[in-house]
Amino acid sequence: MMTAKEYASLVEREDFVPAQNRDLGIDKVYSAQSFWKDALGRFVKNRGAVFGLVMIVLIVFMAFAGPALSGYNYRTQDMSQRNLPPHIAGWESAPVFSGVYTQYVNGEPIRSNVYTQKGIEDVTHIFGTDALGRDQFARTWTGTRVSLYVALVAILIDTFVGMSFGLVSGYYGGKLDFFLQRIVEILSTIPTTVIVTLLIVVMKPGLTSITVALMITEWIGMSRVTRAQTLRLKEREFVLASRTLGESTFSIIFREILPNIFGQIIVMCMMTIPNAIFTEAFLAFIGLGIPAPLASLGSLISDGFKSMTMYPFLVLFPVTVLALLMLSFNLMADGLRDAFDPKMKEM
């Protein structure tokens, strides 16, 4: 056994070095981000969502400025310029919009340029003209307005009908909730197609009846989401506190609960929009859309389809705009959902 002194002789003073506190770090403090700023950051990082937003802005701009830019309007007919292919004056040698158009008769391609044949090279019809000589560019963008109007209506219905329905049903609970939920259940068991078709058969086809049809069908999803969220929140301490302080029910619903579920509401709104646009386009396609000479993307597609093998460009442009619009709203809705609720990311 060594004594303490012998131990000490084995140890040199140099063996001991003051510790360098290199492992000691100070936590980096991040500045607190507000919920909205956080969501915005996530949204901007999502390439699909930003693409969607940019496309929507572009389409909205074109819907309002497009007809004026073309110099035509959606209703002026010109029987001397029927079914003209896409053409921009001065682009005769360009690969697109040159006015050159290939028609297939029994599988044989026949190339021709109607513009030079008719000697109207200085006339511009970017998307061509329809069977009545109306400028398709002006008609397409005027038709886009209908889709945008429908999108706006969908948002209004969602917030006013769906949201209020869900808030009231969720907050009050009890018999009222039971009653309201049976209405929702029955309405959601009837297929939308059936409701919409019947309604338009009874009413005259037009914007009013489309609006009413959307009013009956489009708020159900929103009311479900709002109700579920309200049920979750109404038991929370901050709601209890407000109630103890004597805040009115109205104020609790709209000032305490609503701001906390706003993210979900926006997401749900965005999800309804493509549905609403699709419903309108679908109705127009089966001949229940807005009556001529007004146009919507759906009715343009429906008209163009009738001569699709002869003049495919009549379908091509409205379909492309509709598809882009639907895609953009879908991408933006997905982006918003991820931004507001990162936990849902994988859905």
Next chain:
Amino acid sequence: MFKYVLKRVLISVVTVLIILAVLFTMLHSMPGSPFNDEKITAVQRANLEAKYGLDKPLPVQFVNYLKAMLSGDFGVSYVIQKNMPIASLLRARIMVSIRIGVQAVALGTLIGLLMGIVAAMKRNSFLDTFATVVSVIGVAFPSYVFAMAMSYFIGFRLGWLPLLYSTADAARSTVMPTISLSMFSMATVARFARTEMVEVMGSDYMLLADSKGISSFRLLGVHGLRNALIPIVTVLAPLTVELMTGSLVVEQIFAIPGIGSLLVSAIQFNDYNVVLAVVFVYSIMFISVMLIVDILYGVIDPRIRLAKEDAST
């Protein structure tokens, strides 16, 4: 479980009754009467009304109407095929629609599942991105975009498949309609399958099964897929809706003699009886699918059933 099923059935029955009531009201609010021939005297009219039960009070008429509709007697068509019983008009067409619908769901589910599983296995790879893009497009584009594109390029330009439906060549005629209708199902199922597979693959029981050394095929098929499949049942209901609206348009594009195109022409020719009959058939089909899905869901996963009972009471 019994209470849950009973409640679902009850709601479905009430819905059918409401739909019938709405249709009945619509029939009655239509202008004109079936006997508006000027040559008919008041006595003859009274006799005719007595013969068809139109002199009875409204509730009795409604009950008669219920009996007739539920036994499949939808009256006769006035415009499309004069005096043709609608029931036989429907019978000839419904099989075509169902065939294409079933084919579309089968194809869509199969390819969607494959895409979802592959995307979940090879996360963040090229295949995953591809599957995501396809499913975003499939959900976003209406089915008639695909239908028109295919009918123009494959049907018209290349001439590979018949442009319009022909009964003589039914099998080949249904290829393009089936594919365009299946895009939505495919996209939805692919999305769901991917999400579920990702979640299941990360779970503890999969880790355990893997560490026990079972083959990867068994791991994926028996342990993974089975658990991932449960929530996919939920998308069946939205799929039926999409199929119905989709079929209206797609049948129109390919000139398929199904009930969708029947409804469209009935609307265009103002043949009210046919419209109401098709709407009724659609509603019955939809409500039955919803009922089956709801019950099936409760059977497969007891947690859902309990949660649903909680939420609705």
